[in-house]
Amino acid sequence: MNPFSGYLTELGHGLVTTVELTVVTTVAALLLGVVVATLRICPVPLLRTVGLVYVEVLQNLPLLALLVLFVFALPQLGITFPLFTSAAIVIAAYEGAYFAEAIRAGINTVGIGQAEAARAIGLTFSQSLRYVILPQAFRAVIQPMGNISIALLMNTSLAAAVGVVELTQTANNVNLVEAQPLLIFTGAGLAYMLLALVIGLVTGRLERRLAIVR
Template sequence: MQALLDDLGPLLTGLLTTLWMAGLSAVGALVLGVVVTAMRVSPIPVLRGVAFAYVQLFLNVPLLALLVLFVFALPDAGLLMPLPVTAVVVLIIYEAAYVAEAVRSGVNTVALGQAEAARALGLTFRQTLGSVILPQALRAVVQPVGNVMIALVMNTSLFAAVGIVELTAAANKTNLVHAQPIPIFVGAGLTYMVLALLIGLSTGWLERRVAIVR
């Protein structure tokens, strides 16, 4: 416990790094995921094909492999970005595939008759999607998207593997100094657990507030 108190400053800095990187990644993944979902249900075959390939690719490639590729291989190709920016971009791209699948499941809960009624009223596909389908789909998948956000927060721990000092990396550095792995990593694990609980409780509350009464 003394090790945690002695290095509380660096650990809190690592926690703040985890929080801001997770926050940016969550917003980006939500936006990109909704766009990919719109492409998946688009009447244009090319868009559907691109979105399908995107989702299948990032659902089946390990995040760590993507991080290593973007961080160490892309600079050799002449594409240079700050390390935190690169990590956030990778996490956005990766988690957006999971968001897209969750939102698409919500789209499937919307009755087909509603889309047909919207077309009968003269609404375009974009208007139907934006005004009729997506609002209902998003309200139906609050909890699944919340689960994706929990996984996103946990996945920030992989940033330590590419040199970003977030919570896991800060805990590891503290352990190298004090050699007390049990209190240090238990403390870090409990912190991740608290973050997961906060997200779960928040999405549960939001789900009840926006639930569609059928």
């Protein structure tokens, strides 16, 4: 008997939750990455240090440990969130550090002369970032940000460890009943692969259209 029969609704809900979690955390992580990357290049030493500490700490801690701490330790302090929200906050904060470094790498590709020209015509630091530097930086790192988005997609599976019923958790629930791990988890893996392919195709097309040829 096909172990997927009778569970299509549950698997569909799990897939939708995975997609929702991926979209929400990608947008939040990208916005956070812009803020942190800005801190990393800010002329104020204290703010640069804050950005550096954020990136170093988040990149050197396991995401699963952060999820467990956030979901199970914070309630001891009286701080609680819905499971989906908790997972989204932690994953966005974690991946934001990687987006920040990708964006900073893009900023480094912008010629120093352009920043100097922006200052020469009277633009402030924030105006230079908004109108001159960041638009070019994003176009230079479309593919790396796509790769980070794919890694983020895969990392959403860790939300199952803290009770979020996404695709991995749903597949595990089905397997507990049907005891067909090879078929069930292969199917879930193929679903993740298809989602990753979609992200790769979208970022590849964006790169071909928007990348700056130097």
